[in-house]
Amino acid sequence: MTYCLGICTHEGLIMASDSRSNAGYDQVNLCRKMHTFVMPDERAFVILTSGSVSLTQSVITLLREDFNAGEGLAKVPTPYAASRVVGEAVRRVSDLDRAHLEKDDFSFNINLLLGGQVKGSRSGLYLVYPQGNPLSATQDSPYLQIGECKYGRPILDRGIVHGSTPLEVAALYGLLSFDAAMRSNVTVGPPIEMLIYRNDSLHFDGYRSFPADDPELLSIHRQWERALRKAVEDLPKIHFNACLPGH
């Protein structure tokens, strides 16, 4: 399993991914899922991947070859066009592998998050499906997830507001979302990689990798659990009625 998250606020983007890959429960590997495509001061994209590692590697390889040749992500005028280029790469790999996988009952399993900006256009955040079609984040749905997303969702639903959450605070919500997913599902694992993109900077301002024993991660984790427990204990106690339910 995998967990990847993109958050989009009025100030920019937070992109984060875990690094665990597993086939079954016993074949667990370290696998980085964050891939950047940058031409400083002109364009900056980051892609996060989930699904079969074989498939995501092929898609990133195709995108990288084109980018290095000045094509594809190196040429697109907008993040939407970039999402279409990524979708096209997914379809090329689908043409190569899908029928062979399905012959042995494997599904064509790949999802990607794309975030970034091109000079002269707004920043964007997209999810690209296995079929190659893109979905955009919006002001009302300002975050997108792929992989094991349920455990990490409640904290985002309570906290992220597109027009008001500062980017540094969005980064904390993102980290807490990963903390919840890792705690409840062993197949989501560190290091967590996180990238912060400030609108119109056209390069990545800040990157952070959190290994399992990262002192800052542990300290945030501890402080968060303490604050959470205190917040629960401070809530008014529920008033119960003495009578039994009538059924």
Added chain:
Amino acid sequence: MTYCLGICTHEGLIMASDSRSNAGYDQVNLCRKMHTFVMPDERAFVILTSGSVSLTQSVITLLREDFNAGEGLAKVPTPYAASRVVGEAVRRVSDLDRAHLEKDDFSFNINLLLGGQVKGSRSGLYLVYPQGNPLSATQDSPYLQIGECKYGRPILDRGIVHGSTPLEVAALYGLLSFDAAMRSNVTVGPPIEMLIYRNDSLHFDGYRSFPADDPELLSIHRQWERALRKAVEDLPKIHFNACLPGH
């Protein structure tokens, strides 16, 4: 979908269920999922149900008929024996309906939570599977969920400790777990029913039903969201590095 939760602490049990039943997204009904079987000062059981309403109704009907005739849950000496009686009822309904359902590609979908106590034995909390076999809560795994459980799990993982969480605080964790599930999944819905069972009381001390507009529920929800946001904002900001990741 459904969400039902049982929490077991050193002081007793919290049992809670939502009340939404849906076939698809447009046929949404109100459906209570909490069923009590009480002989005051001798035994007190509560059963929470998830799955096909047709199946859960049949199981409860069989259990109620036996109970009213002084058999089954009216006679068992322990909660474990009660879990076996519930499993037996599941298997009787399976004999009646399973083959006919599977002929039309419906699965035999039913899960139950059983909590309670019989005089002279300890209180217990069990999950009964569609196959009729029981799973017990333990000190290390002090809560059990059925239905849409992922969204509501992180808050329980952080808060519930069997040997130290007071029962009133466990009730708050339970309510917050439902609040998270309802917020992230529309097919989990109010009223939430909650029952509190204090060890050795042999009756249900307290019951509460929270409709959607319950002032106490709304007030706890608001205070919780405020506290959560404040707790995030109070965390130390993440230190990002200026350099790009090397990939």
